[in-house]
Amino acid sequence: MKKLLTTWLGILSVSGFAGLPTFTIDAGQPLGKVSPKLYGLMTEEINHSYDGGLYAELIQNRAFLDNAATPVHWSVVNDESSAASIALDSVNPFNDQLAISLRLTVAQADKKHGAGVANDGYWGIPVQPKTSYRASILARAEADFSGPVTVSLVSEDGRTVYATGNISKLTKAWKKFELILKTGKVAPTTQARLVITLDRPGTVWFGMVSLFPPTWNDQPNGFRKDLMQMLVDLNPKFLRFPGGNYVEGDTVETRFEWKKTIGPIEERHGHPCPWGYRSTDGLGLLEFLKWCEAMRAEPVLAVYAGYSLKGAHVNPGADLEPFVQEALEEIEYVMGDQHTKWGAQRVKDGHPAPFRLNYVEIGNEDWFDKSKSYDGRFAQFHDAIKAKYPQLKTISTIGDDQPKASWVKSRKPDMIDGHYYRSAEEFLRMSPGYAKGYDRNGPEIFVGEWAAYETSFPPWDKLSQKEPPTPNLTAAIGDSVFMAAMERNSDLIKMQCYAPLLVNVNPGGRQWRPNMVGYDALSAYGSPSYYAFQMFSRNVGDEILSTASVETSIQGSATRDSRTGDIFIKLVNPQANAVPLNIQINGVASLASKGSAITLAGNPDDSNSITQPKNVIPLATTTRGVKPDFTYTLPPHSIVVLKLKAR
Numbered sequence: 001m002k003k004l005l006t007t008w009l010g011i012l013s014v015s016g017f018a019g020l021p022t023f024t025i026d027a028g029q030p031l032g033k034v035s036p037k038l039y040g041l042m043t044e045e046i047n048h049s050y051d052g053g054l055y056a057e058l059i060q061n062r063a064f065l066d067n068a069a070t071p072v073h074w075s076v077v078n079d080e081s082s083a084a085s086i087a088l089d090s091v092n093p094f095n096d097q098l099a100i101s102l103r104l105t106v107a108q109a110d111k112k113h114g115a116g117v118a119n120d121g122y123w124g125i126p127v128q129p130k131t132s133y134r135a136s137i138l139a140r141a142e143a144d145f146s147g148p149v150t151v152s153l154v155s156e157d158g159r160t161v162y163a164t165g166n167i168s169k170l171t172k173a174w175k176k177f178e179l180i181l182k183t184g185k186v187a188p189t190t191q192a193r194l195v196i197t198l199d200r201p202g203t204v205w206f207g208m209v210s211l212f213p214p215t216w217n218d219q220p221n222g223f224r225k226d227l228m229q230m231l232v233d234l235n236p237k238f239l240r241f242p243g244g245n246y247v248e249g250d251t252v253e254t255r256f257e258w259k260k261t262i263g264p265i266e267e268r269h270g271h272p273c274p275w276g277y278r279s280t281d282g283l284g285l286l287e288f289l290k291w292c293e294a295m296r297a298e299p300v301l302a303v304y305a306g307y308s309l310k311g312a313h314v315n316p317g318a319d320l321e322p323f324v325q326e327a328l329e330e331i332e333y334v335m336g337d338q339h340t341k342w343g344a345q346r347v348k349d350g351h352p353a354p355f356r357l358n359y360v361e362i363g364n365e366d367w368f369d370k371s372k373s374y375d376g377r378f379a380q381f382h383d384a385i386k387a388k389y390p391q392l393k394t395i396s397t398i399g400d401d402q403p404k405a406s407w408v409k410s411r412k413p414d415m416i417d418g419h420y421y422r423s424a425e426e427f428l429r430m431s432p433g434y435a436k437g438y439d440r441n442g443p444e445i446f447v448g449e450w451a452a453y454e455t456s457f458p459p460w461d462k463l464s465q466k467e468p469p470t471p472n473l474t475a476a477i478g479d480s481v482f483m484a485a486m487e488r489n490s491d492l493i494k495m496q497c498y499a500p501l502l503v504n505v506n507p508g509g510r511q512w513r514p515n516m517v518g519y520d521a522l523s524a525y526g527s528p529s530y531y532a533f534q535m536f537s538r539n540v541g542d543e544i545l546s547t548a549s550v551e552t553s554i555q556g557s558a559t560r561d562s563r564t565g566d567i568f569i570k571l572v573n574p575q576a577n578a579v580p581l582n583i584q585i586n587g588v589a590s591l592a593s594k595g596s597a598i599t600l601a602g603n604p605d606d607s608n609s610i611t612q613p614k615n616v617i618p619l620a621t622t623t624r625g626v627k628p629d630f631t632y633t634l635p636p637h638s639i640v641v642l643k644l645k646a647r
């Protein structure tokens with residue numbers, strides 16, 4: 001964030017400036033408590049969020065399971081003096097989970113003319129200077145070939161070898177080989193491949209080929225560092241996972257079956273994700289939990305609840321019982337101690353300490369279930385969870401965005417989850433009145449998915465594919481008025497998270513827009529929505545102050561930190577002109593004359609991208625002349641957070 005000592009914004013320290021639009025704040029009597037978990041993140045496998053995204057694996061189709069007909073993303077490497085062929089092979093696989101291997105047959109090769117196979121990664125393999133890449137390869141060979149096999153990071157045109165190493169002593173039996181590929185002083189690029197070659201004729205089978213760059217905290221099977229840093233910087237208090245549609249799957253069989261996502265990666269078969277590609281399950285249940293740990297956020301665990309996207313549902317009663325047990329065991333894996341069956345499994349998987357868990361979400365968007373079985377399914381899960389874990393709070397997926405008549409009735413959920421994908425205009429219209437008439441004694445509210453879009457069509461429309469993957473400033477303004485509304489009502493709106501979080505911006509990489517954070521193999525950037533969220537989540541007190549906008553379209557919210565006296569004022573100017581705003585803070589004796597401001601502003605169409613990652617970013621400035629009644633000029637199309645100190 002840029003620090004500027006002075007700003008063009010120009011504070012007018014004029015008291016009682018009659019006729020100006022006014023934003024009043026009552027600091028005398030707080031309205032209620034800000035939920036300490038208000039700001040969090042939501043995630044699922046969509047847009048290559050994990051494979052080709054946060055999960056740092058660089059080899060696409062590492063276990064040859066992505067396509068039963070052909071080894072997609074793998075190609076033959078040879079020259080005019082060498083010859084090789086590759087094929088999928090189901091004979092003598094590594095294990096039942098990796099039931100296919102890749103057979104490489106080199107018919108002709110020598111030391112100068114190697115032949116083999118290459119992987120093109122997730123839209124290229126990123127190469128950074130002076131970096132160690134960890135390769136691990138499951139391989140076996142025909143009796144007359146024991147190696148060496150050369151493993152290299154090579155430019156796409158084959159002319160530059162960035163790093164290289166060998167494996168040898170291959171046998172007829174499967175073995176796991178590990179090696180480090182270390183680059184020198186090279187220019188960063190995404191235009192590289194992993195190339196595996198032989199220097200003489202032979203046949204080799206590969207069961208899995210994996211390559212990791214350095215990961216966040218050096219965690220094996222870990223996360224991409226730059227992306228994790230961006231998520232940590234959002235200061236999230238929770239992570240809702242694994243969906244979204246991903247928890248449901250298209251069918252019961254392709255749901256997120258958590259037990260198949262734990263243990264060594266060689267024992268994870270992966271599964272088709274509902275967004276049109278296959279998930280390796282490399283980022284499985286334990287990795288989700290470690291992700292929470294990395295961000296110091298708590299898990300909000302969504303369990304499969306017997307409804308899948310293509311319409312199948314499991315009847316409540318005996319049919320549903322195995323799925324209820326599956327969820328109870330999942331909860332035990334998360335929070336059970338070493339004396340429980342699944343807690344012990346987690347210990348065996350390398351995480352002795354139980355994870356903190358408070359919320360379990362039962363399904364996802366179950367109002368889609370035309371059989372109307374959700375009430376019964378919810379009740380069965382809710383009762384079983386409460387019987388074993390009375391301290392856990394259950395979340396119903398029919399939330400405040402749905403007609404009240406459709407809400408779960410047979411039980412009182414602790415919390416209900418509403419999803420708000422709305423145009424920026426719609427958010428501007430609805431936010432002033434959002435949650436105003438809600439029953440404060442009803443269930444707590446989770447806004448488990450929301451985002452503003454700037455287009456005339458919604459995210460799921462095919463036309464979205466023609467738009468940039470991440471939103472512009474107009475959308476961030478829509479986001480911000482809705483976030484202000486949620487903050488004003490955060491005595492009731494206990495948690496909220498934008499969705500989707502992540503997108504691989506390469507052609508074919510995504511299924512949805514807008515998304516908060518974009519990336520390719522090498523770089524990542526935050527959209528204006530990312531920065532707006534960060535401004536909100538990092539500047540919030542624990543007390544809600546009452547606010548009113550008088551004669552103005554400016555929307556906002558105010559909170560106070562009861563320990564420090566800091567007042568955080570969030571203001572959103574959707575207009576094309578600068579607005580001198582009279583800010584009146586009642587109920588404070590005085591304010592420090594110097595405060596700080598963070599401003600996100602620009603042209604409404606401005607956005608960020610891989611090539612222009614910092615086009616729209618927040619500016620931090622010092623504000624002077626602050627008093628209980630002062631004027632602050634908001635730039636056109638702006639989101640401003642003021643931090644003032646009450647004395």
Ligand code: AHR
Nearest residue numbers: 244245246364365499500
């Ligand atoms: O965020 C994208 C999708 O929108 C989620 O998977 C689903 O819950 C919602 O419909």
